[in-house]
Amino acid sequence: MKRANLLSEYGALLALVLLFIVNVVTRGGNFLQVENLRNLVSQDASVGVIAIGMTLVIIAGGIDLSVGSMTAMCGAVVILLANKFAAGGMGANQAILCAAIGSVLAGAVAGLFNGLVVAYGRVAAFVVTLGGLAGFRSIALVLGDGGEIRSQVSSLQDFGFGGIPIPFVKDASGGPVLFYWSAVVFILVALGAGFVLNRTRFGRYVIAVGANPRAAEYSAINIQMVRLAVYTILGALVGLGAMLVAAKMNSVGTGSVGLYYELDAIAAVVIGGTSLRGGKGRIWGTVVGVLLLTLISNMITAYHIDTNWQGLVRGIVILVAVLIQRGRKEND
């Protein structure tokens, strides 16, 4: 019984450690290169940021299928605003900052919309955000005229590939190795969300609403406001994630950016041990889920496995995670 609990409680973490060891043993130095380890954290940082917002929504008993399309929409907003501000004579860095703020706002408004319909329109979250999945993608396509929007602000990519120099580490040409801003954002968002969930009144309400909305209502908690808030926070984080994507790619293909992000984000949340029924979950689990999924796709490349297998492997990981979670419920 004890061992089963350990497995279900820390299963994802154990799997991550296990795969890490497998990589160290089979790939040794290549894997342990600082650049490679850094990439593991930053590669899917945008999905990570979104997955953390998704964790809050799922703990509150909701779901959001629209985040992928919302990413494309916000990404389009980032580039259009950056171009516009820069063309208007604003300094490049200021233009990028304003674009980032615009993206976060656009995401927050989209999330607010989702939240309003879910909380006050009393429509099932699945349906509302399925509408968003179609709708936000459409807005993105309209903004990008059906295609790619390129950034005319060269320093956007400087941000995408900028970061904090990792001390004592030099790359092949003797330059510093940077810990990307995207990873910094991911870590800060995770720490912030963990604090909000576990230490604040709002966080407690999120858990209470997800665990038993009616009991929460009887405790004089404004459950509609809580629902509205988690969708809005997720929207804002999608805006942030979109900023990271746009900065890295320097352009946004409005038809392709953010595709399947909703699935990746939900998968990371589930793998991390957050219950899809709401009321129970953890931010660090989602971080582990994101890292695990990144490591797996990293391995598929490193071992020269046909990337077409990637989807199947992910699917299996998700199923195993859910099966172990079910085991936990039975052990309770």
Next chain:
Amino acid sequence: MVHRDPNISRETAAGFTGGGRQVRILHVPKLEVHNIVMEFPAVRALDGVSLSFERGEVHGIVGENGAGKSTLMKILGGVQRPTSGTMELDDSPISLGGVREALRHGIAMIHQELNLVDELTVAENVFLGREVTKAGLLVRTRMVEETDKILRQVHATFSASDKVANLSIAGKQLVEIAKAVAVDASVLIMDEPTAVLSEPEAESLFELIAKLKAHGTTVLYISHRLAEVCAICDRITVLRDGAWVTTVEARGANPAELARLMVGRPLQDFYPPKTAQPEGDPALELRGFCGANLAVRQGEILGLAGLVGAGRTELAEAIVGARPASGGEILIDGRPQRIRNQKDAMKLGIAYVSEDRKGLGLHLSLNVIQNVTMANLRAYGNVVLNRKAESSSAETWRSDLDIRAGDFHSEVLSISGGNQQKIAIAKWLETKPRILILDEPTRGVDVGAKREMYKLIQRLAAEGMACIVISSELPEILGICHRTVVMREGRVVGELGGNEMSEEAVMHLAAGVAAA
């Protein structure tokens, strides 16, 4: 009409079955369990229990909450697998791996928690999983007919084609019973079947049990209502702390003696002495509010009696703004107020402890501390919570209300009913109310905890709280309340005070019959 007296009901039962007690002469052991042990991570719920249930007997199982009754029944019903122990059905060993297998052996269970599909009709629920089909198509008429036949036996007021969602809790309980009867089980396990039934409904259930027994069905009957157990059972087994204490003949057993065996010590007078009826202006007054006129003073305990479905819970929920009020006025300290939601009620110092602990009262998956502070969380920080203050306040309630739950960081789910109820009350006392509405405060709570609850209510009243106690157990209302207001069909139909309060008087009002 109120068959609380064991002797009266026993005669009724015997008459009904044509001397049902004689059936036992066969002495065919029907179901036996040997040395059942059930271990959970923290506790040993059953510690080597051996019992034998005979064919056609009604066997009562009593014990305090946590004594292991429900666990034992769940094992018999195939819901849980014991850590060790064996079972024999008609002398051949059986192993139960699930509900379906138990059913195959003819063992059916009526759960304490209702397991019905709200969106289906009564008949569809009764035949769920074993639908009558012809060439793969449902034969609705047969299922409806058979269901109606059973429903008539339990005197149900609804029909087989009604949707379960539209039934009251009592109605749903009757559907659960019909479901178990319909499979024609040879062993029927009933876990607190009368907890949500009104007295007439309970009476029809007892008639049905007598019929089943005459039919040779073994009925295992769990209840906290000891008088009821003495009245309808042949033998009664007492469990305490997961162990068998004794099995006695129900004839000659009396509730007080059983209660003593259950708790292992004599119970003093069950109801603590009442405090003096307080004087003064009402703290809460309803004037035509949802069809109710009533008033309760500071320090007063007002009983709200009525049959299940009389609208008592609905009235309480309207008072605290949990459902819209239909007209009338509500006055707090003589001033008219509008209460639109629970927040308004809380600001005015009104707290409502729901009858539905699991659904509305508590967050079962959260821990004790989180539950205690849930309604008053603002006091622990507007943004960042002071978790130290939270847990020290929970500790204060632990000693103040004597909440017995080892680890306050464990889920409330794993705590016994009586202690859950104390946590629910602590949660509302946290909000410092002046008017406390308790809805069925002792439902699913064992004898020892009941008395503690009565003491607590009286203490709160003595400290100046205006208390309204909703209860379906008349002795309880008569035992602790200063005055009683009776409701019928959504309206207040009468008020009784002091010496006027008697079971008969209350029941006459509640059932709408003129006093004899």
